[in-house]
Amino acid sequence: MPKVTLRLFGFGDRADRFREETRAITHGATVRSVWEELRTTTGQEELLARIDEGAVLVLINGRPIHQLEDWQTVLDNGDKVTILVKAFGG
Amino acid sequence: MRLRTLSIDAQKCTACRACELVCSYHHEGVFSPFLSRIRVVRLHGSNVPVVCANCARPACVEVCPTEAIRIDRDVGVVRIVEEECIGCGECITACPFGAADFNEEKGVAFICDLCDGEPVCVSNCIYGALSFQPVRSVAQGKRRVTAQLRLASQESN
Amino acid sequence: MIRNISEQRILNVDLTSGQTWVEDLPREELFRFLGGRGIAAKILYQRVNAGIDPLGPENVLIFSTGTLTGTSAPSSGRSSVTCKGPATGLYLKVSVGGHLGAELKYAGYDHIVFSGASERPVYLWIDDGQVEIRNAHHLWGKGTRETDRLIKEGVGDEEVQTAVIGPGGENKVLFACIMVSLYNSASRGGVGAVMGSKNLKAVAVRGHGGLRVAEGEAYFDLATRMRQELAEDAGTESLYNWGTSGSIPGLNEMGMLAAYNFNQVTIEGAERLSGQHLVDEGYLTGRESCFSCSTACHRYVRSKSERYGDVNDSGPELETVMALGAECGIVETEAVLKANQLCNDYGLDTISMGHVLSWAMECYEKGLLKGEAEELDLRFGNADAQLEMIRRIAFREGKLGDLLANGTKRAAEEVGHDSWKWTIQAKGLEQSAVDTRAAKSYALAFAVNPRGPDHLMTETYAEFGFTEESRALIRKITGDERYANPTLLDKRAEIVRWHEDCYAASEALGFCVFTSTAAFAVNPENMAQLFGHALGLEFSEEELMLGGRRIVTVERCFNAREGARRKDDHLPWRMMNEPVPEGPNQGMVTDREMLDRLLDQYYELHGWDPETGIPKQKTLEALSLLELCGDVAQLRVGIVGSAN
Numbered sequence: 096m097p098k099v100t101l102r103l104f105g106f107g108d109r110a111d112r113f114r115e116e117t118r119a120i121t122h123g124a125t126v127r128s129v130w131e132e133l134r135t136t137t138g139q140e141e142l143l144a145r146i147d148e149g150a151v152l153v154l155i156n157g158r159p160i161h162q163l164e165d166w167q168t169v170l171d172n173g174d175k176v177t178i179l180v181k182a183f184g185g
Numbered sequence: 186m187r188l189r190t191l192s193i194d195a196q197k198c199t200a201c202r203a204c205e206l207v208c209s210y211h212h213e214g215v216f217s218p219f220l221s222r223i224r225v226v227r228l229h230g231s232n233v234p235v236v237c238a239n240c241a242r243p244a245c246v247e248v249c250p251t252e253a254i255r256i257d258r259d260v261g262v263v264r265i266v267e268e269e270c271i272g273c274g275e276c277i278t279a280c281p282f283g284a285a286d287f288n289e290e291k292g293v294a295f296i297c298d299l300c301d302g303e304p305v306c307v308s309n310c311i312y313g314a315l316s317f318q319p320v321r322s323v324a325q326g327k328r329r330v331t332a333q334l335r336l337a338s339q340e341s342n
Numbered sequence: 343m344i345r346n347i348s349e350q351r352i353l354n355v356d357l358t359s360g361q362t363w364v365e366d367l368p369r370e371e372l373f374r375f376l377g378g379r380g381i382a383a384k385i386l387y388q389r390v391n392a393g394i395d396p397l398g399p400e401n402v403l404i405f406s407t408g409t410l411t412g413t414s415a416p417s418s419g420r421s422s423v424t425c426k427g428p429a430t431g432l433y434l435k436v437s438v439g440g441h442l443g444a445e446l447k448y449a450g451y452d453h454i455v456f457s458g459a460s461e462r463p464v465y466l467w468i469d470d471g472q473v474e475i476r477n478a479h480h481l482w483g484k485g486t487r488e489t490d491r492l493i494k495e496g497v498g499d500e501e502v503q504t505a506v507i508g509p510g511g512e513n514k515v516l517f518a519c520i521m522v523s524l525y526n527s528a529s530r531g532g533v534g535a536v537m538g539s540k541n542l543k544a545v546a547v548r549g550h551g552g553l554r555v556a557e558g559e560a561y562f563d564l565a566t567r568m569r570q571e572l573a574e575d576a577g578t579e580s581l582y583n584w585g586t587s588g589s590i591p592g593l594n595e596m597g598m599l600a601a602y603n604f605n606q607v608t609i610e611g612a613e614r615l616s617g618q619h620l621v622d623e624g625y626l627t628g629r630e631s632c633f634s635c636s637t638a639c640h641r642y643v644r645s646k647s648e649r650y651g652d653v654n655d656s657g658p659e660l661e662t663v664m665a666l667g668a669e670c671g672i673v674e675t676e677a678v679l680k681a682n683q684l685c686n687d688y689g690l691d692t693i694s695m696g697h698v699l700s701w702a703m704e705c706y707e708k709g710l711l712k713g714e715a716e717e718l719d720l721r722f723g724n725a726d727a728q729l730e731m732i733r734r735i736a737f738r739e740g741k742l743g744d745l746l747a748n749g750t751k752r753a754a755e756e757v758g759h760d761s762w763k764w765t766i767q768a769k770g771l772e773q774s775a776v777d778t779r780a781a782k783s784y785a786l787a788f789a790v791n792p793r794g795p796d797h798l799m800t801e802t803y804a805e806f807g808f809t810e811e812s813r814a815l816i817r818k819i820t821g822d823e824r825y826a827n828p829t830l831l832d833k834r835a836e837i838v839r840w841h842e843d844c845y846a847a848s849e850a851l852g853f854c855v856f857t858s859t860a861a862f863a864v865n866p867e868n869m870a871q872l873f874g875h876a877l878g879l880e881f882s883e884e885e886l887m888l889g890g891r892r893i894v895t896v897e898r899c900f901n902a903r904e905g906a907r908r909k910d911d912h913l914p915w916r917m918m919n920e921p922v923p924e925g926p927n928q929g930m931v932t933d934r935e936m937l938d939r940l941l942d943q944y945y946e947l948h949g950w951d952p953e954t955g956i957p958k959q960k961t962l963e964a965l966s967l968l969e970l971c972g973d974v975a976q977l978r979v980g981i982v983g984s985a986n
Contacts, residue, residue, distance in 0.1 A: 157926030217552025
């Protein structure tokens with residue numbers, strides 16, 4: 096089964112908390128399907144389960160998904176999927 | 186006498202001073218912090234809005250020689266009747282909070298009138314530092330915070 | 343004094359003669375140049391002749407408030423400081439927040455123009471209508487915080503607003519800043535050195551007046567609506583929560599976090615530089631607004647450590663943690679907070695300071711710096727050496743401190759070899775830590791920026807398309823959302839020009855550009871409406887943006903008159919010649935050919951001559967600038983002045 100590395104920022108009880116996990120995915124899994132699965136397997140008390148989709152930035156191997164196929168982007172084995180709360184800084 | 190009060194959470198104040206601007210505009214038609222009934226005092230990293238406390242026994246009312254400052258029990262505020270104010274400044278000296286100030290152009294004192302029950306400073310405070318609520322709710326809210334703190338300290342012991 | 347917002351007053355202060363006088367600004371000038379940055383650009387153009395020494399008495403130093411500063415318009419409290427810049431020898435405008443602008447407005451002035459130079463240290467004390475040039479002997483040599491305290495003590499008023507230089511400005515460090523309202527910095531290009539060259543230690547203002555707008559109700563209602571919309575904007579929420587450095591984790595993940603003098607684009611331990619970390623580790627003690635601001639991105643922080651002592655100061659911005667932190671290979675939170683505090687107190691621009699030191703570190707590691715650098719072991723990551731060098735630079739102490747106080751361009755001329763290739767500068771200004779290899783609108787905007795390559799004249803954040811609102815803006819500018827992609831070359835000129843216009847207009851009115859080009863609740867349409875309501879006239883979005891372009895064009899003309907040409911519109915060598923070494927943008931570079939393509943499109947769009955980059959006569963005519971700037975249209979055929 097293909098696997099992806101999830102890199103999650105700021106979804107624990109602290110904004111600076113980082114956690115990384117490896118997750119098996121089905122063939123043809125999209126960003127959307129992994130996101131949905133992640134949400135349902137996360138406790139409701141976590142920000143991840145509640146946050147509005149528009150408020151997160153998803154990167155695949157460092158590239159924002161809106162420059163790819165957005166939420167429909169199909170994931171490959173070994174992809175690094177980063178999910179962060181959007182933040183602007185100038 | 187008081188129905189509702191202007192409650193201040195200084196922790197949330199960022200000193201944007203929008204309250205001063207909307208207040209002076211609402212009352213005087215101009216933008217000037219010096220004509221605002223509410224003022225933000227900045228103390229090196231901490232910011233504290235200061236406004237009339239609407240005392241039950243207001244010192245300003247007691248000292249006014251022309252009885253131009255009156256208690257309006259319907260709204261729960263003290264009011265300065267501008268036509269009767271002689272601009273002596275006794276109320277400014279008497280107020281323990283510095284909440285009364287002087288309009289030099291008009292030659293009269295001014296003080297918060299809670300915008301007749303709908304304070305514009307509150308509706309324009311986007312940081313949630315100002316709220317307008319019944320005195321009883323303020324006290325109840327504070328009691329609940331106190332209780333939670335006590336409980337937490339007991340649990341950690 | 344209560345006055346109408348349309349009746350602008352300019353306070354002139356001649357420091358040579360000690361004379362001060364007030365003049366009224368003709369209303370039609372306000373309509374043409376919108377205020378603030380625009381009026382300052384016009385005054386600079388008229389009063390500074392080409393070729394003068396930026397650090398001589400012929401330079402002027404202009405403090406300008408935004409036209410709407412002092413009103414309830416959200417985030418409208420910013421001021422500009424404008425002069426001929428000492429780092430570049432070109433136009434220099436620096437924008438700054440805090441409460442000084444509003445205070446100056448209430449004192450009865452919209453602009454202060456300093457000319458000449460005082461023989462002895464002085465400061466300017468403005469107490470409403472009373473203006474006094476005072477002896478600053480007792481303030482000279484003092485840090486910015488101490489100076490602010492002493493001034494307040496001296497005039498007996500804690501609520502005075504100040505603009506102050508530290509030892510950096512006194513010693514004419516070419517990247518000295520001016521600290522405003524204690525905690526805000528007018529940072530770039532050496533404005534503080536210009537102030538120091540005039541022996542002007544500080545400006546202190548107290549004003550008790552007010553402002554009247556022409557159409558009160560309409561103005562007030564629109565301003566209130568804008569404030570609510572801003573408060574609900576997701577962009578401002580993250581700025582409130584984490585400040586500008588909240589984007590550190592994202593930048594690191596995207597391989598856009600400049601580190602080790604741009605030799606890397608990620609750094610191990612980056613999270614310790616983040617705004618999130620400041621919150622979670624308890625460094626954050628408060629969030630602070632500039633005057634009338636709905637964002638409150640400014641921070642207060644406190645830290646105690648044995649190694650770096652106590653820090654109790656305003657918080658570091660994103661560019662500060664990148665320049666003083668990652669670029670110097672330092673991710674230790676306390677060290678960066680300390681470095682930031684030192685720069686603030688000495689009055690030094692953190693962006694240039696970081697890049698001066700990261701360049702020196704690279705030179706040292708490559709064996710080009712000996713002596714003091716060896717004694718300090720000035721390698722990447724050595725925070726103690728960094729802190730010591732900040733002090734030496736502020737006082738121009740030792741050979742190395744004196745050398746680095748002139749910025750990387752001049753220092754590289756001394757150090758020689760290939761060291762100029764590692765200077766992260768163009769036109770003499772150190773670039774901000776944005777990777778201009780991987781974002782092409784940024785690259786173009788930085789290359790043509792009249793004050794040198796940084797993001798604070800034109801930041802084209804929307805090109806990344808991170809939010810629905812940014813993609814909508816790109817659609818509005820280019821007609822198609824797919825141009826919200828920073829790697830494309832097409833449509834970059836359009837995107838840059840729109841942002842230039844919007845920046846110039848925002849800053850002329852006093853708005854923070856975060857609210858008009860990162861969050862979008864302040865936009866050209868409602869800015870134009872507010873401006874119209876304030877002055878009592880119909881004013882359209884197109885007129886506002888045209889006003890912005892007029893400002894940008896005057897600034898361009900100023901540089902053209904100083905001899906700047908197309909060849910000067912470039913990026914730091916590394917951005918043009920060394921591809922991104924790692925990560926998703928690996929291999930990307932903005933080389934000469936790409937930049938030329940971008941410049942061709944951009945000059946054509948502007949109506950500037952493609953050979954020289956000088957605005958054409960017909961362009962000036964269309965902007966009704968012939969009278970003011972007509973002399974530069976002659977430059978192309980070599981009648982006046984010469985290309986350097």
